[in-house]
Structure formats: C-alpha cells, structure tokens
Amino acid sequence: MDAMDSENPLGRFLRARRALVRPEDLGLPAGDRRRVAGLRREEVAVLAGVSTDYYVRLEQGRERSPSAQVVDALARVLCLEEEATAHLHRLARPVPAARRRTGARREERVGPHLLRMVESWHRTPAAVLGPRLNVLAQNTLCRALYDGRTHADDPARMVFLDPDAREFYPDWEKVALDTVAGLRAAAGAHADDPELVELVGELSLRSETFRSLWARHDVRSKTHGTKRFRHPLVGELTLEYESLTVNSAPGRQLLVYHAEPGSPSEQALDLLGSLAATGDAGAPRPAGDAARAHGDPAGDRPA
Incomplete structure (x- = not known):
C-alpha cells in the first residue's frame, strides 16, 4: 500500500x-x-x-x-x-x-500581475502557494519571516523535517495537524500528482509523527486562522492569516499574514521589514522550481 x-x-x-x-x-x-x-x-x-x-x-x-x-x-x-x-x-x-489528466499539470508559473501585487505589500508577509502547498512566490517580508528555515519553500517538509521547526512554531502540534489536513485536501483534488505522491512518501518514511497524522485522514484546507512564530531576530509574533483562491490560476492560493494594529507583533513585523529592507532580501521572486522556470538562478536559495 x-x-x-x-x-x-x-x-x-x-x-x-x-x-x-x-x-x-x-x-x-x-x-x-x-x-x-x-x-x-x-x-x-x-x-x-x-x-x-x-x-x-x-x-x-x-x-x-x-x-x-x-x-x-x-x-x-x-x-x-x-x-x-x-x-x-x-x-x-x-x-x-x-x-484528471485532460489539460493536465500546468507549469507552476506565477503571473507578473500577481507578483507585482504581492511585491507592493511592504508591511504584509504574503506568498502564492501551489497545489502541494509549495511556495511558488513570496514577497520580501515573507522571505524574511522564514529566513534560515530548512525547506522554507516547501512548508510541509519544513514542518516535519526542519530540525528547528518546533522552536520556530511554539504551537508546532497544531501547525503539524493543520499541515497534514491541508495535504489530505490537496491529495483529494490531485491524487495522481507524482510530486505530491513523492512528498507524502518521503514524509511518511522520515517522520513518525507525519505517518501517525496522515493515518487519521483529516481533511481541511487552509482558510484562515492564527499562527505564532518565534523568530531568531525579532522574537515572538502572533499573526492572523487568510488564504484566498486565485481565480486567474486554479489550484493556487494567496496566503496573507497580518498583525493586530498597535500590537507587539506589529512592531516586531515592522522591525523585521526594516531589517529585510537593509539586507539582501531583494524583490519578490518565484520560488523553487517556479523560479527556475522563470530563469531565476536564485530560485534554489532558501526563502
């Protein structure tokens, strides 16, 4: 099986x-x-x-x-x-x-209009996710939020294979449960996607926790909620998120984080944005395989 x-x-x-x-x-x-x-x-x-x-x-x-x-x-x-x-x-x-294969898998490319819109949000971490919950593109602040994480362009692998994931996510158990439920939802719509099969197989082999959660068959797409982060540069942040469908690109999700106005998390996010602006974060770019499709040699760098 x-x-x-x-x-x-x-x-x-x-x-x-x-x-x-x-x-x-x-x-x-x-x-x-x-x-x-x-x-x-x-x-x-x-x-x-x-x-x-x-x-x-x-x-x-x-x-x-x-x-x-x-x-x-x-x-x-x-x-x-x-x-x-x-x-x-x-x-x-x-x-x-x-x-299912009719018109089949499109190249994981993010359109320039969507990229420009995401780039314009300087105080809001935002990313475009593909059908496997993989990061196709993200803005400077989102890259700074996940900077240094192993598999930063692949949230599922990051949650279960990054050795510091439990430190980065104070509520790691909830994040892990939501991640697996999201993958189950993706599997229902893309059951014959070979890369999704490969991802689930790898995580099943390398993570006992993933195997246990996968066996529950929870099904729940990412929609909205709250997520806590423990960032090595700016400390703890509590961010709300919304996941929006992209009508111009079926199967894509636009994930947007925001902090409560006037909160310590908003201050920490502003500080993170200032640090990113003075560093080598650069403009938003397609991530991973999508970056290579755009001819971006930086696509293999961690986000």
Whole structure:
C-alpha cells in the first residue's frame, strides 16, 4: 500500500474516521469492554441505515459505489465537516484518471500581475502557494519571516523535517495537524500528482509523527486562522492569516499574514521589514522550481 492510499482509499478513509468517533457523541454507551477505538462497524451501519454486510464490504473494498444518500448518511455518522464530506463523495465517485489528466499539470508559473501585487505589500508577509502547498512566490517580508528555515519553500517538509521547526512554531502540534489536513485536501483534488505522491512518501518514511497524522485522514484546507512564530531576530509574533483562491490560476492560493494594529507583533513585523529592507532580501521572486522556470538562478536559495 503506497503513501497515497491508492488501493481502496474509500475503505481506508472509513476505517480511520470510524476510529476517531466517540460512541458517547452519538448517544451510544462507551462501555468498558470495547475492543476497538471509536465505533464498531455494526454501529456505523445501523446509524447510517445500511446493512452491516454492506458496510463491511465498503470498508473491504468489495463495494466501491455507494449512492450519494449513503455517503451523506455515513458522513453524518462519522461527524464529518463539510470539506471532509466532499472528500468522501470524491472517494466514492472518483474522477476517471483520463479526465484528471485532460489539460493536465500546468507549469507552476506565477503571473507578473500577481507578483507585482504581492511585491507592493511592504508591511504584509504574503506568498502564492501551489497545489502541494509549495511556495511558488513570496514577497520580501515573507522571505524574511522564514529566513534560515530548512525547506522554507516547501512548508510541509519544513514542518516535519526542519530540525528547528518546533522552536520556530511554539504551537508546532497544531501547525503539524493543520499541515497534514491541508495535504489530505490537496491529495483529494490531485491524487495522481507524482510530486505530491513523492512528498507524502518521503514524509511518511522520515517522520513518525507525519505517518501517525496522515493515518487519521483529516481533511481541511487552509482558510484562515492564527499562527505564532518565534523568530531568531525579532522574537515572538502572533499573526492572523487568510488564504484566498486565485481565480486567474486554479489550484493556487494567496496566503496573507497580518498583525493586530498597535500590537507587539506589529512592531516586531515592522522591525523585521526594516531589517529585510537593509539586507539582501531583494524583490519578490518565484520560488523553487517556479523560479527556475522563470530563469531565476536564485530560485534554489532558501526563502
């Protein structure tokens, strides 16, 4: 079984999510003699209104085409949020591979208009992310925020493979959980992306924590929230972030950070901006592979 769960992904998702539901949350007795975590198969079946045999066949991969009504019933029993429910529907009705490849992977290029807009935000760290949550472009302040981090152009690798990640992120456990959930969301839309498969495989081999979190099958895209940083030059910052879709480039996200006005974090961010302006940060540029596509030799440097 590979890291992207290519064999029976529906069954693996159902088993993982079933194990995370507490019986008492659904009005069932918890009991002291339960031999499985979460719900039993027969409990899921009864609550979803299907036979136990049918549900067992779903988990085992012998039944792969549940109706939309059954999928919705299972999502309700498994306490899935909207995005995870949509993911379950995709697993039950996967898009044929030939259709997924139609018009296929575009070069990870960021348009000049978007680059100029990001560059103009001198007090706001901003980055353009690709389908694998990889950084395609970022402005000077965002590069300064992540300066010195291993895999700074690849947030997932940075969270799990940077030896100082737990120091850089005071709330590392939450960041790790959100990162894996975001990758799961990306995997649902880009299951046949070889670079995404390679990323998940590498992280699964090199990080026990990643393997454990990946097995939960949490699905949640990055939207908005708060993130804390412990920066080596300006100390701790608490930044709000918003993740926006880019209509002109499907699959891209515009990630924008901001500090509360008048807060110590805003002062620290201003100081970081001053330090970046007097250093060798330069103008925003495409990151990693996208930089090389633009002919930018600096693309291999850490962001």
